[in-house]
Amino acid sequence: MSLIKSKKRVADHGEVFTPPWLVEQMLDLVKGESERIDSRFLEPACGSGNFLVPILKRKLAAVEAKFSKSEFEKQHYALLGLMCTYGIELLADNIAECRANMLAVFADYLNLDEGDDFYRAASFVLSQNLIHGDAMTMKDMDAKPILVVEWGYLGKGKFQRRDFRLDVLTGMASFSAEGSLFAHLGKHEIFKPATAYPPMTVRELAGAGDASGEAA
Numbered sequence: 001m002s003l004i005k006s007k008k009r010v011a012d013h014g015e016v017f018t019p020p021w022l023v024e025q026m027l028d029l030v031k032g033e034s035e036r037i038d039s040r041f042l043e044p045a046c047g048s049g050n051f052l053v054p055i056l057k058r059k060l061a062a063v064e065a066k067f068s069k070s071e072f073e074k075q076h077y078a079l080l081g082l083m084c085t086y087g088i089e090l091l092a093d094n095i096a097e098c099r100a101n102m103l104a105v106f107a108d109y110l111n112l113d114e115g116d117d118f119y120r121a122a123s124f125v126l127s128q129n130l131i132h133g134d135a136m137t138m139k140d141m142d143a144k145p146i147l148v149v150e151w152g153y154l155g156k157g158k159f160q161r162r163d164f165r166l167d168v169l170t171g172m173a174s175f176s177a178e179g180s181l182f183a184h185l186g187k188h189e190i191f192k193p194a195t196a197y198p199p200m201t202v203r204e205l206a207g208a209g210d211a212s213g214e215a216a
C-alpha cells in the first residue's frame with residue numbers, strides 16, 4: 001500500500017497517508033470512544049479516510065453487538081454512527097474518495113442498493129459531514145464559513161439536525177476563559193445554532209439529497 005500519491009502533493013499539501021496499523025494503535029488510545037456509536041470524531045485533514053473509515057467500522061461493530069436483533073434499530077443506529085463522523089479536506093479528489101469509501105463500508109454493512117432510502121440518506125449525510133474546505137481558515141471552497149452539522153437520534157425513526165459554525169465552536173474555549181469579555185455569558189448564549197431543522201425521517205433525509213443535488 002502506497003502512503004503517498006506523488007512527491008509534488010507531499011511538497012504542496014503534506015499529503016502522506018497514515019498506515020492502517022498505526023491508525024489502529026492510535027484509535028486504541030481512545031478505544032472506548034472509538035467503539036461508542038454516538039461519539040463524535042472530526043478529522044480536520046481527512047485525506048481519503050484512513051482514520052474515518054476504521055472509526056466507522058468500529059462504530060458499526062458496536063451497532064452489531066447492540067442492535068443486531070432488530071433490523072429497524074440496527075439501520076437507524078448505523079446511520080447515527082455515520083452521522084457522528086466528520087472530516088475536512090482541501091483536495092477535491094481526496095474528499096470524493098473519502099465519501100465513497102465511507103459510503104461503501106456503510107452500504108456493505110447494511111447490504112444496501114443505491115436506490116435504498118438508507119443508502120441515499122447516508123450519501124446526503126456524507127455530503128454534509130465530509131467537507132471540501134480549508135481547516136486552517138475554517139472556510140469551504142466557496143469561502144463561506146464551514147458549518148458542522150450536529151445530528152441526533154430522537155428514536156422512532158426520527159433524526160434531529162442543527163448546524164453550527166466551526167469557527168464559533170472552536171472559539172468556545174476562549175469565550176469562557178477567565179478574563180474574557182464573554183466569560184459572563186452562558187454557553188447557551190454563544191452556543192446558538194446557525195440553523196435548526198424540524199425532526200426528519202430517513203426518507204426525508206434521502207429526499208434532502210435529491211432536492212439539494214448534494215450527495216456523496
Ligand SMILES: C[S@@+](CC[C@H](N)C(=O)[O-])C[C@H]1O[C@@H](n2cnc3c(N)ncnc32)[C@H](O)[C@@H]1O
Binds near residue numbers: 044045047048137
Ligand atoms: C498528512 S495527510 C493525512 C491524511 C489522513 N488524515 C491520513 O492520516 O491518512 C494530510 C491531508 O490534509 C490535507 N490538507 C492539507 N492542508 C489542509 C487544510 N488546510 N485543510 C484541510 N485539509 C488539508 C491534504 O490534502 C492531505 O490529504
